[in-house]
Amino acid sequence: DAGITQSPRHKVTETGTPVTLRCHQTENHRYMYWYRQDPGHGLRLIHYSYGVKDTDKGEVSDGYSVSRSKTEDFLLTLESATSSQTSVYFCAISEDISNQPQHFGDGTRLSIL
């Protein structure tokens, strides 16, 4: 299994609070991604990173920010959580920009009350 650790694995918080999710990899892959998974939807890309301090938006980036200060860590922040951000969040990594599969962590289940 790819060395990807997400933390926390579960979190319950209140609307309006800030939340940070962490993804840590031990594979030294250049590319890292944050997805959310909701019933009735496929995985949807929030943000991705193509190197240290290099990030870009995905299709559902509103309300989220990311940071990557080291190759191995990619943080996802909800500045002011809303109930619509209740979801399961997955981090993924890949060696190359395309033609290489993305490998996923086991997710963070986030509930916003």
Add this chain to the structure above:
Amino acid sequence: GESVGLHLPTLSVQEGDNSIINCAYSNSASDYFIWYKQESGKGPQFIIDIRSNMDKRQGQRVTVLLNKTVKHLSLQIAATQPGDSAVYFCAENRGFQKLVFGTGTRLLVSP
């Protein structure tokens, strides 16, 4: 519209049978396709991939077929086992970092 979809949301098979999970895609420019397996409470696990210059690729007990004419992808699992029970996703790469996932098919294997 653009979509990656699956024909059957749930597929039930007997242990030992062969399973076929289908996926339709709509973007003819997609050049790379991936199948993932997701067990309850876990992240998607890579199974097999195929590039658009291929029609077929085989792995251990799995085969992916790509029909670009009708924009159809299938995953065949030979001698299905209870441990194969999971949700299976296809994903298509539409270019720079744009991996689009289907909603998944649940495979149920009964002994």
